[in-house]
Structures are given as structure tokens and as C-alpha cells.
Amino acid sequence: MKSYDWGVQVANRHDAKNTEEFIYRAAVELMAARGYHGTTLRDVARAVGLQMSSIYYYFPSKQELLLAIMRRTMRDLRAFVEPPISAEGSFRARLTAGIRAHVLFHADRRLETLVTDSEIRALEGENRDEIIALRDAYSGLFLEVLEAGRRAGDFTFSDAHVATNALMTMCAGVAVWYQPEGRLSLPQIAEEFTRLYIRGVAASPAQPE
Amino acid sequence: MKSYDWGVQVANRHDAKNTEEFIYRAAVELMAARGYHGTTLRDVARAVGLQMSSIYYYFPSKQELLLAIMRRTMRDLRAFVEPPISAEGSFRARLTAGIRAHVLFHADRRLETLVTDSEIRALEGENRDEIIALRDAYSGLFLEVLEAGRRAGDFTFSDAHVATNALMTMCAGVAVWYQPEGRLSLPQIAEEFTRLYIRGVAASPAQPE
Amino acid sequence: MKSYDWGVQVANRHDAKNTEEFIYRAAVELMAARGYHGTTLRDVARAVGLQMSSIYYYFPSKQELLLAIMRRTMRDLRAFVEPPISAEGSFRARLTAGIRAHVLFHADRRLETLVTDSEIRALEGENRDEIIALRDAYSGLFLEVLEAGRRAGDFTFSDAHVATNALMTMCAGVAVWYQPEGRLSLPQIAEEFTRLYIRGVAASPAQPE
Amino acid sequence: MKSYDWGVQVANRHDAKNTEEFIYRAAVELMAARGYHGTTLRDVARAVGLQMSSIYYYFPSKQELLLAIMRRTMRDLRAFVEPPISAEGSFRARLTAGIRAHVLFHADRRLETLVTDSEIRALEGENRDEIIALRDAYSGLFLEVLEAGRRAGDFTFSDAHVATNALMTMCAGVAVWYQPEGRLSLPQIAEEFTRLYIRGVAASPAQPE
DNA sequence: GATGAATGAGGTTTCATTCAT
DNA sequence: TATGAATGAAACCTCATTCAT
Numbered sequence: 017m018k019s020y021d022w023g024v025q026v027a028n029r030h031d032a033k034n035t036e037e038f039i040y041r042a043a044v045e046l047m048a049a050r051g052y053h054g055t056t057l058r059d060v061a062r063a064v065g066l067q068m069s070s071i072y073y074y075f076p077s078k079q080e081l082l083l084a085i086m087r088r089t090m091r092d093l094r095a096f097v098e099p100p101i102s103a104e105g106s107f108r109a110r111l112t113a114g115i116r117a118h119v120l121f122h123a124d125r126r127l128e129t130l131v132t133d134s135e136i137r138a139l140e141g142e143n144r145d146e147i148i149a150l151r152d153a154y155s156g157l158f159l160e161v162l163e164a165g166r167r168a169g170d171f172t173f174s175d176a177h178v179a180t181n182a183l184m185t186m187c188a189g190v191a192v193w194y195q196p197e198g199r200l201s202l203p204q205i206a207e208e209f210t211r212l213y214i215r216g217v218a219a220s221p222a223q224p225e
Numbered sequence: 226m227k228s229y230d231w232g233v234q235v236a237n238r239h240d241a242k243n244t245e246e247f248i249y250r251a252a253v254e255l256m257a258a259r260g261y262h263g264t265t266l267r268d269v270a271r272a273v274g275l276q277m278s279s280i281y282y283y284f285p286s287k288q289e290l291l292l293a294i295m296r297r298t299m300r301d302l303r304a305f306v307e308p309p310i311s312a313e314g315s316f317r318a319r320l321t322a323g324i325r326a327h328v329l330f331h332a333d334r335r336l337e338t339l340v341t342d343s344e345i346r347a348l349e350g351e352n353r354d355e356i357i358a359l360r361d362a363y364s365g366l367f368l369e370v371l372e373a374g375r376r377a378g379d380f381t382f383s384d385a386h387v388a389t390n391a392l393m394t395m396c397a398g399v400a401v402w403y404q405p406e407g408r409l410s411l412p413q414i415a416e417e418f419t420r421l422y423i424r425g426v427a428a429s430p431a432q433p434e
Numbered sequence: 435m436k437s438y439d440w441g442v443q444v445a446n447r448h449d450a451k452n453t454e455e456f457i458y459r460a461a462v463e464l465m466a467a468r469g470y471h472g473t474t475l476r477d478v479a480r481a482v483g484l485q486m487s488s489i490y491y492y493f494p495s496k497q498e499l500l501l502a503i504m505r506r507t508m509r510d511l512r513a514f515v516e517p518p519i520s521a522e523g524s525f526r527a528r529l530t531a532g533i534r535a536h537v538l539f540h541a542d543r544r545l546e547t548l549v550t551d552s553e554i555r556a557l558e559g560e561n562r563d564e565i566i567a568l569r570d571a572y573s574g575l576f577l578e579v580l581e582a583g584r585r586a587g588d589f590t591f592s593d594a595h596v597a598t599n600a601l602m603t604m605c606a607g608v609a610v611w612y613q614p615e616g617r618l619s620l621p622q623i624a625e626e627f628t629r630l631y632i633r634g635v636a637a638s639p640a641q642p643e
Numbered sequence: 644m645k646s647y648d649w650g651v652q653v654a655n656r657h658d659a660k661n662t663e664e665f666i667y668r669a670a671v672e673l674m675a676a677r678g679y680h681g682t683t684l685r686d687v688a689r690a691v692g693l694q695m696s697s698i699y700y701y702f703p704s705k706q707e708l709l710l711a712i713m714r715r716t717m718r719d720l721r722a723f724v725e726p727p728i729s730a731e732g733s734f735r736a737r738l739t740a741g742i743r744a745h746v747l748f749h750a751d752r753r754l755e756t757l758v759t760d761s762e763i764r765a766l767e768g769e770n771r772d773e774i775i776a777l778r779d780a781y782s783g784l785f786l787e788v789l790e791a792g793r794r795a796g797d798f799t800f801s802d803a804h805v806a807t808n809a810l811m812t813m814c815a816g817v818a819v820w821y822q823p824e825g826r827l828s829l830p831q832i833a834e835e836f837t838r839l840y841i842r843g844v845a846a847s848p849a850q851p852e
Numbered sequence: 853g854a855t856g857a858a859t860g861a862g863g864t865t866t867c868a869t870t871c872a873t
Numbered sequence: 874t875a876t877g878a879a880t881g882a883a884a885c886c887t888c889a890t891t892c893a894t
Contacts, residue, residue: 035857049346050262050346051260051262051346051347052262052263053259053260053261053262053263054261054262054346054347056883056884056885057884057885057886058883058884058885066858066859067858067859067860068860068885068886069858069859069860069861069886069887069888070857070858070859072885072886072887073856073857073858074857077885077886078885078886134343137258137259137260137263138260138263173417173420173421174409174413174416174417175408175409175413175417177408178409178414178417178418179417179421181398181401181402182395182398182417182418182421184398185394185395185397185398185401186391186394186395186398188394189390189391189393189394189395192390192394193390199384199386200383200384200387204383204384205387207383208382208383208384208387208388208391209387209391211382211425212382212388212391212422212425212426213421213425214425215424215425215426215427216420216421216422216423216424216425217421217424218424244874265866265867265868266867266868266869267866267867267868275875275876276875276876276877277867277868277869277876278869278870278871278875278876278877278878279874279875279876281868281869281870282874282875286868286869287867287868287869453853467764468680468764469678469680469764469765470680470681471677471678471679471680471681472679472680472764472765474887474888474889475888475889475890476887476888476889484854484855485854485855485856486855486889486890487854487855487856487857487890487891487892488853488854488855490889490890490891491853491854492853495889495890496888496889496890552761555676555677555678555681556678556681591835591838591839592827592831592834592835593826593827593831593835595826596827596832596835596836597835597839599816599819599820600813600816600835600836600839602816603812603813603815603816603819604809604812604813604816606812607808607809607811607812607813610808610812611808617802617804618801618802618805622801622802623805625801626800626801626802626805626806626809627805627809629800629843630800630806630809630840630843630844631839631843632843633842633843633844633845634838634839634840634842634843635839635842636842662878683862683863683864684863684864684865685862685863685864693879693880694879694880694881695864695865695881696865696866696867696879696880696881696882697878697879697880699864699865699866700877700878700879701878704864704865705863705864705865854894855892855893855894856892856893856894857891857892857893858890858891858892859889859890859891859892860888860889860890861887861888861889861890862886862887862888862889863885863886863887863888864884864885864886864887865883865884865885865886866882866883866884866885867881867882867883867884868880868881868882868883869879869880869881869882870878870879870880871876871877871878871879871880872876872877872878873875873876873877873878
């Protein structure tokens with residue numbers, strides 16, 4: 017049961033509230049499939065049924081289009097994950113809730129997270145710095161819980177950064193292969209990831225809360 | 226202690242046995258940093274001090290150059306990981322050895338694995354089919370051990386494919402951030418990953434063997 | 435002491451009587467600095483704080499905007515110079531008064547004359563013919579005085595057209611470098627040019643009248 | 644009678660020693676007629692019978708093409724005018740020789756000087772600074788003679804900069820209208836300009852030497 | 853009076869590729 | 874082996890312009 021809704025990812029004119037949103041979605045879809053450099057604005061224009069020059073009425077450049085995608089995705093991701101991971105409760109409970117939200121988001125907004133995770137290198141100069149800072153701040157939420165949990169004796173691992181990276185990349189994989197019509201339901205997938213990771217770092221063998 | 230050696234990744238004329246190898250390495254380095262579509266043959270040519278047209282004496286096209294990288298990387302990866310994961314021993318011991326080798330390879334040949342893991346979408350037609358088949362066959366090594374181990378009661382998880390994917394992507398992350406001069410040594414990193422994952426899927430709480 | 439006033443060249447909304455005038459001035463300023471082809475209507479629109487499409491309410495096209503500038507400038511120039519150069523008096527006196535007026539105009543309306551002098555090539559078809567005819571008719575005023583003066587024995591030179599061209603281009607230079615806050619006052623500059631040229635063509639060495 | 648020869652300006656494949664030279668001439672011709680911004684590389688390519696992309700094999704950008712024209716023109720102009728204007732002799736003799744050379748060059752290389760004189764504003768950043776410095780250094784040759792001549796009592800004018808500017812722009816006009824098949828021969832034109840200017844600034848009424 | 857949205861042509865530039873030498 | 878010269882397609886982006894509102 018979903019407690020969130022950002023709409024479907026399929027770029028369909030009917031679904032998009034306005035042209036800008038429509039372009040945004042088409043760009044996400046194409047860049048997720050072919051990468052930033054592998055996607056041309058001609059492709060995007062064709063997908064939305066506009067002339068290439070019309071894209072520029074909404075986004076000043078291809079780079080800004082990518083930046084818009086990343087900014088929005090990082091913002092929404094953080095807004096979705098921060099409440100559960102920062103809530104009151106044990107470190108284990110908070111980590112569990114954080115991973116679950118992280119996985120849910122990556123499945124639900126898979127194309128956007130795919131682009132955001134894999135095209136940072138396509139950003140130029142300050143744009144890259146900005147998004148990297150957002151990403152580091154975000155993963156810092158998990159890093160803090162892991163470190164605090166270890167100090168409290170709840171978790172055990174030798175390096176918190178390695179553990180955080182392992183978590184981030186492992187879950188990012190969900191965006192790569194998740195299909196809404198797949199074998200496993202989204203809650204099942206989230207449960208599987210959470211259990212695997214929590215057991216991996218837990219000091220005592222117990223179920224995730 | 227390393228039991229393998231494919232040479233350094235730094236593209237340095239002196240290190241490369243021949244020009245083809247030199248071009249190969251320069252391409253790996255650039256594509257790892259900027260992606261296939263973000264790397265131009267001009268970049269590669271400049272890196273090796275040749276004219277662009279000279280590249281064509283060694284590789285018939287940019288696409289074939291990428292294909293050569295992926296073929297070689299997949300072949301070497303499999304050759305390095307198959308012996309330990311297929312050796313005699315318990316499922317847990319085999320999985321442990323397999324993960325360790327997998328991680329070592331991803332750290333030691335990080336640029337090549339980076340390209341191979343992230344640029345499959347840049348392959349065209351049959352090339353893509355070929356590499357995807359190699360990749361699936363390779364991850365099948367882990368899938369089999371996980372499933373057999375579960376049947377034997379050694380491992381516990383609800384979906385073997387999800388578990389395999391989690392493992393593959395988690396370890397692929399090593400290639401993204403590993404630095405030879407980093408805080409942790411390579412054996413430590415391998416140990417950390419192995420322990421985390423084995424505990425995550427182990428039926429009974431025990432150390433990796 | 436100025437006996438004429440067309441207002442300042444600085445495009446400032448407050449100074450312009452209406453929007454059309456405001457656009458006109460902004461266009462003059464920009465085209466003087468960057469040329470016709472180097473100036474975009476977007477530049478003009480930005481300078482006046484309007485949308486690009488709004489420009490079209492006042493001018494039917496970029497070309498017509500340029501044409502408007504040139505027509506007005508040529509009309510005013512002629513209206514300013516013709517009286518003194520056609521007045522009663524000796525050829526030398528008339529030439530002196532003509533040059534003085536010509537220089538004054540080029541200094542006072544420097545941006546407009548700059549555009550008018552240097553962008554004729556940007557005019558298309560009939561527009562070009564029209565302005566060239568105006569320009570030739572205007573320089574004809576000087577040509578006539580020079581030729582009549584030579585027949586009367588006042589001036590000496592071998593080719594009247596060359597002498598006219600030399601005068602026109604020499605004075606046009608004023609529009610290029612004249613600054614109201616510069617070292618020399620406008621009357622001084624006019625005096626300098628007049629004297630230099632009159633002495634250059636005078637049959638007997640005498641001061642300009 | 645010409646004592647110099649840089650070849651004709653007409654872009655004719657047969658005349659150009661190599662492709663780069665051929666492109667150079669075509670660009671000069673087009674930019675002289677339409678200005679930098681009014682000339683497209685497509686025009687240039689068409690004029691030389693190449694693809695647009697082939698232009699880039701010889702010049703890294705349109706801007707560099709313009710810069711090449713200006714550098715060469717300024718260099719040749721200086722090399723042609725400096726010897727006579729710096730030679731031994733009276734100030735009047737030196738000025739006379741300088742003007743003559745200046746005019747000859749502007750007639751003989753009229754298209755290049757046209758571009759160089761009128762497209763400085765199309766240069767960007769440092770390129771502009773560089774060419775402006777060259778131009779100022781060049782006109783400084785005349786400025787020095789004028790000032791020294793005035794101190795010696797040979798010339799009379801109130802401002803040396805104004806006098807220099809008047810000379811420069813007056814002669815630049817030659818490049819605008821000179822036609823090899825015109826009414827006046829080149830030596831006649833040079834003589835006319837020299838006499839007009841020398842008489843204009845001379846302290847005592849005498850013929851140019 | 854002024855704008856927002858769209859266009860279509862065309863701008864400069866880059867790209868992978870070819871081929872005779 | 875390697876290059877110099879050229880290509881043709883296509884990249885991103887800008888332009889003047891239109892038109893319904």
C-alpha cells in the first residue's frame with residue numbers, strides 16, 4: 017500500500033500537467049535508457065511532439081534540463097526518507113525504516129533515480145559540486161545512524177563509510193531492474209533488502225523491526 | 226598479497242606492451258570517467274599521442290573498441306572468480322571465496338569494470354546481446370550457489386534473483402569509489418563486504434569462512 | 435553653443451517620449467556597438483524591458499527598424515547641414531559652415547550616424563538603394579561646393595570625388611571616437627577638422643572664414 | 644609602379660598556394676562585403692567548394708579565422724609602412740612617405756584592411772585587446788611624426804590625436820571605394836591624399852616632398 | 853499594448869569515419 | 874604504421890518571426 021504518489025513515469029501528454037512537466041518526463045525516460053550524452057534534444061523533442069527549439073522555451077540548455085531532474089529528485093528523495101530515518105526509536109528501527117523508504121523511492125521513481133545516480137559525471141563545474149553535496153548530505157543520514165548505532169553496540173562493521181556505500185549502491189540497483197509487473201511486490205523487495213542489510217550489520221541476530 | 230597482475234591502469238606509453246594496448250588503456254580511462262558517449266576518439270587519440278585516423282588501424286570502430294574492453298574484462302573476471310566459487314567446499318565457503326574474488330577484481334581492475342558495468346546500454350544490437358549473455362552467465366555462478374545453499378539450509382532469503390542482484394550491484398560500487406591509497410586496504414574491504422553479505426543471507430549467525 | 439537638440443542617446447525610459455522611441459534608442463545603442471547582425475532583437479527587448487514579440491507591435495521587422503534609424507538620421511542630417519552649406523556667401527565660407535555642421539551632427543548624434551554610416555551593407559534590396567541615394571544626394575552638397583569653388587579658383591585638387599570622399603570619411607571618424615567628456619570641446623573639434631580640410635584644398639593659404 | 648606584391652584578392656583556387664590560403668581569401672572577400680556576423684561559414688565553405696566541417700581542419704573557429712586575417716593584415720601593414728615613415732629625412736618628407744605607403748596598402752589590400760578596420764568589435768576578449776594594441780601601436784607611428792614635426796615648427800594643429808585620427812579614417816576610406824579599374828590611378832590617389840593632408844597640417848604652404 | 857508559446861530555418865561546432873599516401 | 878585531408882551527419886543552440894489571447 018503506497019502512502020505517496022508522484023504520478024506515473026510514462027511520458028504521456030495526458031498525464032503531464034503542463035508542457036514543461038511533459039518535457040521533463042520525456043527527458044527522464046530517454047536519459048534513463050541512453051544516458052545524458054546518448055540522448056539528444058532531438059530525441060526529447062520528438063518524444064513530446066515539439067520542435068527542438070521549443071525545448072529551449074522551457075529549459076535554457078540540455079545541461080539545465082539534467083540539473084532540474086537531479087535537483088528535484090534529490091529534494092524529493094530527501095523529503096521522503098528523512099522523516100522515517102530521523103524519527104524517534106532505536107537505531108535499528110530507524111535504519112530499517114530508512115532503508116525501506118530508500119528502496120521504495122528507488123522503485124517508485126526508478127527512472128529519475130537512475131538518471132540522478134548515474135549521470136553525475138555529465139554535470140559541469142558548479143552543477144556537479146551542487147549535486148554531489150546534496151548526495152553526500154543525503155547519504156550522511158544513513159552514515160550517522162550507522163555510526164551512532166555502532167557506538168551504542170547495535171551494529172558491527174569495521175568501516176562506516178564502506179558500510180554506507182555498500183548500502184547506497186546495493187539499493188540503487190533496485191532502480192536498474194525493478195519492474196512494477198515483476199515477480200516480487202514492492203513491499204516484498206523492500207523487506208528483502210532491509211532484512212539482508214540489517215542482518216549483515218546487526219550486532220545480534222534478530223529480525224528487522 | 227596479490228595472486229594476479231594485469232598491470233596498472235595508468236595509460237603510460239612505457240607500461241603498454243604495444244600501441245593497441247596503449248589505446249585500450251587510454252579508452253578505458255576516459256570512458257570510465259566520462260562514459261562511452263562522453264568520450265570522443267579525439268580524446269583517446271590525444272591521450273596516446275596519435276592522430277585520430279591512426280586509431281582505426283587498431284580498432285575498426287569506436288563501438289568495437291568498447292566491445293573489446295567488455296569482452297576482455299568479462300573473460301578475465303570469469304577466469305578469476307570461477308575457480309574459487311566452483312571449488313570443493315561448503316556453499317558458505319564457496320560464496321565467501323567468490324565474493325572475495327569478485328571484490329578484489331573490481332578494485333584491481335576498477336576502470337575496466339566500471340566501463341563494463343555501466344556502458345552496456347551503449348552497445349548496439351548483437352553486441353549488447355553478447356555481453357548481456359556473458360554477464361548473466363557470470364552472475365549465474367553466484368545465483369547457483371545461493372540457491373543450492375538455500376536448498377541445503379545454509380542460506381535464507383526469499384528471492385534468489387533479488388539476492389544476487391543485491392550482491393552484484395553492492396560489489397560493483399567498489400569500482401566506483403575504491404582508491405589504492407585509501408583508508409582501508411583491499412583485503413580489509415573484501416573482508417568487510419564478504420562478512421556483511423554472508424551474515425545477511427546466512428541461515429545461522431556465523432563468521433564467513 | 436548648441437542650436438539643436440534631439441535628446442540624449444542613453445536609452446532611459448524616462449527620457450523617451452514613448453515606447454517606440456525607447457525601442458529606437460535601444461536599437462541604436464546596441465547596433466552602434468555590435469552592428470546590425472551582431473545585435474539580436476532579444477538584446478533590444480531586454481534593454482527596454484519588453485518581450486521580444488512586443489517589438490513587433492512597433493516595428494514590423496528587424497530590417498524595418500534599421501531602416502527607420504537610417505531614414506531619420508539621413509533626414510535630420512540633411513536638414514541640419516543643408517541651410518549653412520547652401521547659404522549665401524563665398525565657396526570657402528559655405529564649405530567651412532558645411533563641414534562644421536557635419537562634424538557637429540556626427541558628434542551629437544554619434545550612435546545614429548555610426549549605424550547609418552556602417553550598416554548600409556545590412557540593408558536588403560530596395561532599402562539599400564533608397565539609403566544609398568539619400569547618402570549620395572547628401573554628399574553631393576559638398577561635391578557641388580567643391581567643384582564650383584574649384585572653377586572659381588578658390589580650391590585646388592585633382593579629383594572632386596576623391597576630395598569629397600576624403601572629407602566624408604574623415605569626418606565620419608568623429609562618430610567613432612568622440613566622447614562628450616573628452617579632452618577637446620565639440621567646437622574645438624569642429625574647428626580643427628574644418629581648418630585642416632580647408633587648408634588642404636584651399637588655393638591660397640588662408641584661415642577658414 | 645608597385646614595389647610589393649601579395650597577390651590578388653580574388654579568391655580563385657588557381658591563385659591560392661594551398662587550401663588554407665584559399666579559405667583565408669574567401670573569408671576576407673565575404674567578410675569585407677557582409678561583415679563578420681553577416682558571413683556564415685557555410686558561405687565560406689561554398690565559396691571554396693568544401694564542406695563546412697572541412698573549414699575546421701584549417702581554422703579552429705570562425706573567430707580564429709577573423710583573428711588570423713587581422714593579425715596578418717596588421718603585420719604586413721606595419722612592415723610596409725614603418726620603413727618609409729621611419730627613414731632619415733625631414734618630418735614632412737617622412738609623413739609624406741608614410742601616408743603614401745598607407746594609402747597604397749589600403750588600396751592594394753583593400754578587402755583585408757576593410758575587414759581589419761571595421762570588424763574589431765566582432766573580436767572577443769583578449770583577441771580584441773591584442774588587435775587594438777597593434778592598431779594603436781601602428782597609428783602611433785604617425786602620431787610621433789606629427790608631434791615631433793609640430794615641435795620642430797613644421798606642422799601646425801591643435802591636437803595631435805585628432806589629427807592622427809583624421810588621417811587614419813580619411814585614408815581608411817580608400818579601402819571602401821577604391822577600384823583598380825577606376826578613374827584615377829593608384830599613384831594619383833596616393834598623391835591626392837598626401838597633398839591634401841600635408842597642406843592641411845603644414846606650417847608653411849609648400850608642396851609635399 | 854503586450855505577452856506566452858511555438859516555430860522553422862539556420863548558426864557554429866563536433867563527431868566518427870574514410871582513404872590515398 | 875601512421876597520417877593529412879576531407880566528409881556528411883548530427884550535435885546544441887539562437888534567430889527572427891508569428892499568432893492567439
